[in-house]
Amino acid sequence: MALLEVEDLSVTFARRGQRAVHAVDGVSFSVDAGEVVGLVGESGCGKSVTSLAIMGLLPKQPGLRVGGKAVFDGTDLLQLDDRSRRDIRGRDIAMIFQDPLSSLNPVIPIGLQVTEVLARHRGMKGETAAKEAAALLDRVGIPDPKRRLKEYPHQLSGGMRQRALIAMAVACQPRLLIADEPTTALDVTIQAQILELLKELVRDSGTALLMITHDLGVVAGMVDTVNVLYGGRVVETARRRPLFRQPRHPYTVGLLGSVPRLDAGRGEKLNPIPGSVRDLLPWPDGCAFAPRCARRIDECVGEPPELVHAHDGRSYRCVNPEPLPGMVPAPREEESA
Ligand SMILES: Nc1ncnc2c1ncn2[C@@H]1O[C@H](COP(=O)(O)OP(=O)(O)OP(=O)(O)O)[C@@H](O)[C@H]1O
Ligand SMILES: [Mg+2]
Numbered sequence: 001m002a003l004l005e006v007e008d009l010s011v012t013f014a015r016r017g018q019r020a021v022h023a024v025d026g027v028s029f030s031v032d033a034g035e036v037v038g039l040v041g042e043s044g045c046g047k048s049v050t051s052l053a054i055m056g057l058l059p060k061q062p063g064l065r066v067g068g069k070a071v072f073d074g075t076d077l078l079q080l081d082d083r084s085r086r087d088i089r090g091r092d093i094a095m096i097f098q099d100p101l102s103s104l105n106p107v108i109p110i111g112l113q114v115t116e117v118l119a120r121h122r123g124m125k126g127e128t129a130a131k132e133a134a135a136l137l138d139r140v141g142i143p144d145p146k147r148r149l150k151e152y153p154h155q156l157s158g159g160m161r162q163r164a165l166i167a168m169a170v171a172c173q174p175r176l177l178i179a180d181e182p183t184t185a186l187d188v189t190i191q192a193q194i195l196e197l198l199k200e201l202v203r204d205s206g207t208a209l210l211m212i213t214h215d216l217g218v219v220a221g222m223v224d225t226v227n228v229l230y231g232g233r234v235v236e237t238a239r240r241r242p243l244f245r246q247p248r249h250p251y252t253v254g255l256l257g258s259v260p261r262l263d264a265g266r267g268e269k270l271n272p273i274p275g276s277v278r279d280l281l282p283w284p285d286g287c288a289f290a291p292r293c294a295r296r297i298d299e300c301v302g303e304p305p306e307l308v309h310a311h312d313g314r315s316y317r318c319v320n321p322e323p324l325p326g327m328v329p330a331p332r333e334e335e336s337a
Contacts, residue, residue, distance in 0.1 A: 002030035003208050004054070004176055007069040010232075011046075011053050014063035023049040025232035025283055026068070031176065034206045036199075038219045038240075040255070041229035044277045047212045050229075051178050053078070055095055056085045072176070091121045094169035098181040100161035104153040110137075110164050111149025114171055121172035136167040140197055159190035166194070170201055177201075180212040195221060216255060220244060228252050231280045231288030234307075238314035248314065248321040250295045287318065295320045 011024040024046045031037045039047050052058045054070045054077060070077040072093065077085065089095070097103045105113060114133040118124040124132055130149070137145035140163040153161055162182060169177055179198065183191040199222050202209050211223055219226055219240065226243050228236040228251065236249040247253045254273035275292040286301035287293070293300065299319045309315045 001074075003033045003035075003073060004031040004210070005069070005071045006030065006050075006054065007071070009050060009053060009068035009070060010066070011049050011058065012063075012065040013061070014065065016063070020063075022232055022283075024053065027229070027232065027234055028068075029227045029234060029237065031208050031210055033175065033208055034202070036202055036209045036211060036222055036224045038223035038226045039210065039212045039229055040214065040216065040219055040226055042214060042255075042273075042277045045229040046232040047214075047229060048180055051095065051180050051210070051212055055089060055093065055178065056080070056082070057095075090117065090172050090174075092174055093176045093178065094172060094174040095178045095180070096162075096165050096169050096182045098184055100158065100165045100185070101153060103165055104161060106153050109150050109152055110156065114149070114164070114168055117168050117171045132171075133167075136171055137164065140164070140167045140170075141193065142167070159186055159194070162186060162190075162194055163197070166197060166201075170205070170207070173205065174207060176208045176210065178210045178212070181214070183218070184213075184215070198222070228255065231277070231283065233283060233288070233317065235289065235318065236314065236316040242312060242314060246322070246324055248310070248324075249289075249316045249318045250293045250320075250322060251289045252316075253322055254292075254294075295322070 007028050009024055009027045010022065012020050012022050014020040027046070027050055029037065029039070039050060041047060049058070053066055056077065058064060058066065066078060068078070072088065077088065080088070104110070111130070111133055114136060115124070115129040118129045118132055133149055134145040137148055142148050142160055142163050148156070148160070156164060182198070183194050186194065195218060198209065201207060211218065213219060223240050225237065225239055227234045228249065230251050236243070236247070236252045243252065244256065247256055251273070273292055279291045280288040281290050281301070282288070283304045286303065287305050290296050290300040297320050305317045305319050307315050307317050
């Protein structure tokens, strides 16, 4: 059984007098112990809302509706009361956010914030906690940890703060770490170091990682299984290699085509996907990606495409997927008539 099994998760924000936003619309995916799973897609496709729903951290606003299941080790997180959820959060599941400054308390020294986690989740106190906190900072590559522990978040650089947050996340030895764009706010060299660090942690401790990103470079470097999200639904799931080698969903093809490549010839243009995520068809009326899709056919509109489970273990939600090399596309009715 998977460590985390998200089943038909949906999140709707309804406001009086406004159209309801189906931010997450029947998302299913799973994460096995020790596995790195990616949630990928353009801005606004529902990545953060998915992770916040799993963690029970969505803003409690009127009109919020959450449906489906998020089963962690046999327990549906969505059915837990706030207290039990807080216990799991931190002890079994930790989360790293995009903006480290907003996740650290500005008026408490870093050291105290780390030792607090150690006290709450591992029962460590005093000298033992202080020693472990320094060891953790050292492990995430913060130089001179003893001195850093006394400093406040604003005294650390962006990269150091993100490292401190990772230290806090691993302090409780979680079984699942959810990282929502952990490196987008950082410059490229620090980005690479942080990703390396996360990879190392996963390898050494067997922690499962749910990596949320819009950056396919990040996916290529570390993810085992990729879930591509569009308009609040998973449109393709595959292992990393087959996904990069032979994407089947036209949206995945578009995402890959919009990534700069070093081996591209001079003057060769990037192929951004035409239109924007805002040009989507509501899923009940057909494929949300149809308005931007180069492979659109009549069948794409009318009803939502079913999820197809291909024999190679991947699945995609598309009625006219990218053919595999060597595959002869079936003749369309009007062509054969
Ligand atoms: N509290 C909220 N109230 C109403 N709508 C919301 C709320 N939070 C998110 N949304 C909407 O839900 C959709 C999905 O947002 P989400 O933050 O999950 O996108 P994302 O994939 O994480 O994008 P990004 O890559 O920009 O972080 C968006 O259309 C967003 O406007
Ligand atoms: Mg987000």
